[in-house]
Amino acid sequence: MSNRQTKTDVILIGAGVMSATLGSLLKELAPQWEIKVFEKLANPGEESSNEWNNAGTGHSALCELNYTTEKADGSIDITKAIKINEQFQLSRQFWSYLVNRELIHNPQDFIMPIPHMSLVQGEKNVTFLKKRFEALSNNPLFQGMEFSDDPDKLKEWIPLIMEGRTDNEPIAATKIDSGTDVNFGALTRMLFDHLKSLDVEINYKHAVKDIKRTSEGLWEVKVHNNESGSTEYHTAKFVFIGGGGGSLPLLQKTGIPESKHIGGFPVSGLFMVCNNPEIVEQHHAKVYGKAKVGAPPMSVPHLDTRYIDNKKSLLFGPFAGFSPKFLKTGSNLDLIRSVKPNNVLTMLAAGFKEMALTKYLIQQVLLSNEKRLEELKEFIPNAKLEDWDIVVAGQRVQVIKDTETGGKGTLQFGTEVVTASDGSVAALLGASPGASTAVHVMLEVLEKCFPQYMMEWEPKLKEMIPSYGMSLMENPELLQEIHTSTAQALGLSQQELAYS
Numbered sequence: 001m002s003n004r005q006t007k008t009d010v011i012l013i014g015a016g017v018m019s020a021t022l023g024s025l026l027k028e029l030a031p032q033w034e035i036k037v038f039e040k041l042a043n044p045g046e047e048s049s050n051e052w053n054n055a056g057t058g059h060s061a062l063c064e065l066n067y068t069t070e071k072a073d074g075s076i077d078i079t080k081a082i083k084i085n086e087q088f089q090l091s092r093q094f095w096s097y098l099v100n101r102e103l104i105h106n107p108q109d110f111i112m113p114i115p116h117m118s119l120v121q122g123e124k125n126v127t128f129l130k131k132r133f134e135a136l137s138n139n140p141l142f143q144g145m146e147f148s149d150d151p152d153k154l155k156e157w158i159p160l161i162m163e164g165r166t167d168n169e170p171i172a173a174t175k176i177d178s179g180t181d182v183n184f185g186a187l188t189r190m191l192f193d194h195l196k197s198l199d200v201e202i203n204y205k206h207a208v209k210d211i212k213r214t215s216e217g218l219w220e221v222k223v224h225n226n227e228s229g230s231t232e233y234h235t236a237k238f239v240f241i242g243g244g245g246g247s248l249p250l251l252q253k254t255g256i257p258e259s260k261h262i263g264g265f266p267v268s269g270l271f272m273v274c275n276n277p278e279i280v281e282q283h284h285a286k287v288y289g290k291a292k293v294g295a296p297p298m299s300v301p302h303l304d305t306r307y308i309d310n311k312k313s314l315l316f317g318p319f320a321g322f323s324p325k326f327l328k329t330g331s332n333l334d335l336i337r338s339v340k341p342n343n344v345l346t347m348l349a350a351g352f353k354e355m356a357l358t359k360y361l362i363q364q365v366l367l368s369n370e371k372r373l374e375e376l377k378e379f380i381p382n383a384k385l386e387d388w389d390i391v392v393a394g395q396r397v398q399v400i401k402d403t404e405t406g407g408k409g410t411l412q413f414g415t416e417v418v419t420a421s422d423g424s425v426a427a428l429l430g431a432s433p434g435a436s437t438a439v440h441v442m443l444e445v446l447e448k449c450f451p452q453y454m455m456e457w458e459p460k461l462k463e464m465i466p467s468y469g470m471s472l473m474e475n476p477e478l479l480q481e482i483h484t485s486t487a488q489a490l491g492l493s494q495q496e497l498a499y500s
């Protein structure tokens with residue numbers, strides 16, 4: 001069996017949206033650099049980035065209630081919402097650049113406009129939503145947001161949700177039409193087609209087994225060619241570990257000090273998908289509710305209009321659950337194998353602290369379809385089980401680490417870029433807000449790993465992302481300009497008309 005050996009500038013591990021984004025950025029900034037990709041599956045975007053494995057929300061904090069918290073004095077903290085919205089604007093700009101340069105085509109195949117709504121019931125929640133609306137609607141990033149607690153108005157906005165509602169509990173919603181549904185699977189595939197056209201070597205059915213530092217200070221990646229059964233060794237100056245849930249075990253293999261004392265907590269997910277086109281047609285929004293007390297933020301229930309394969313669909317969920325696998329196609333031994341002498345205490349501390357969460361997730365796994373229907377009925381009172389099927393979503397591996405505020409073994413719900421001190425290797429851990437902020441996260445990788453090139457790259461970065469390095473909230477004119485130009489490039493305004 002032949003042992004292929006190569007040397008290259010950059011290796012990207014995993015063919016998800018993160019590697020696709022980093023590769024596309026690098027090909028614009030340093031076109032002469034040679035890039036190789038290794039993906040263990042047969043196609044790009046088959047794990048979390050696949051359209052059926054995530055909710056496809058272009059997260060920009062327009063509707064997600066967990067990004068705005070109520071402070072002790074009753075005011076609403078919108079810091080996180082602003083941050084996430086600003087990050088999404090970077091994605092919109094980069095995608096628009098790629099479309100305008102005809103590097104990717106047909107944006108309607110990966111992004112569609114859809115109103116983003118938040119919906120709450122009960123007096124306390126209605127008061128919270130109104131305060132949230134007041135705090136956000138004056139901010140240029142959230143322009144156009146509407147609030148209503150008038151059932152007649154809500155019937156206009158969300159007829160399917162309002163039909164058959166007999167209780168007299170106060171109910172309210174906010175609505176903003178500039179939300180999006182993003183098919184991250186389609187986007188990933190487009191970006192890999194683009195990279196292939198630039199002679200990036202993309203190796204599918206190639207699983208990375210080990211990563212070691214060479215005596216010359218490079219990284220040697222050991223790869224199993226699943227088709228031929230052979231082992232290959234590829235060396236690079238820079239390695240990006242974009243393995244999604246599979247990133248943590250690969251980061252641990254590097255042995256870098258930054259990889260120590262970190263653990264992963266896998267959370268699985270299920271969606272209910274409507275199989276009745278008549279019901280699908282009655283809804284046109286992404287409607288986010290409030291997480292139940294004790295539920296983790298990633299299990300906020302939402303009813304989403306989706307555009308998949310040019311067809312409108314309706315998804316409800318996600319129902320979170322526990323599975324020891326780090327990838328949907330992973331192994332039941334993933335969790336246990338990730339426990340190492342350096343992180344065992346961190347993991348044990350998290351296990352002890354997160355007993356309630358583990359119990360909650362196990363209860364969620366054991367839910368019957370009838371129980372899931374009860375949760376769906378909180379959104380669609382007239383829902384019938386026969387109109388809905390179950391699909392298994394992707395795995396999210398939440399980061400566990402020791403923090404100053406949370407102490408040993410603290411569960412993190414965001415994303416973390418872990419890099420070696422010399423910037424020669426970077427890994428992306430965690431899953432939220434996820435694919436929507438891929439451009440922001442990959443810019444962070446560039447800033448941390450290639451500080452020596454940032455000055456040289458800045459003009460090109462500004463050409464691709466005009467607001468790079470600036471706050472759009474503080475530059476409302478630029479925000480308006482960017483909003484209009486990206487909506488035009490991505491066809492968001494025309495599509496809105498076509499589908500309304």
Ligand SMILES: Cc1cc2nc3c(=O)[nH]c(=O)nc-3n(C[C@H](O)[C@H](O)[C@H](O)COP(=O)(O)OP(=O)(O)OC[C@H]3O[C@@H](n4cnc5c(N)ncnc54)[C@H](O)[C@@H]3O)c2cc1C
Nearest residue numbers: 014016017018040047048049055057208244246434435436
């Ligand atoms: C239920 C759910 C709902 C979500 N909803 C949203 C949402 O609404 N909006 C949003 O923006 N984000 C959402 N996300 C998050 C988003 O899907 C992820 O953040 C994003 O897809 C991660 O992309 P990635 O490239 O890091 O990982 P992935 O897409 O998982 O890609 C990683 C790739 O690496 C490969 N790989 C792993 N290990 C190896 C190895 N050893 N060798 C070779 N290849 C390897 C895998 O096969 C895979 O193809 C959601 C996620 C889930 C699970």
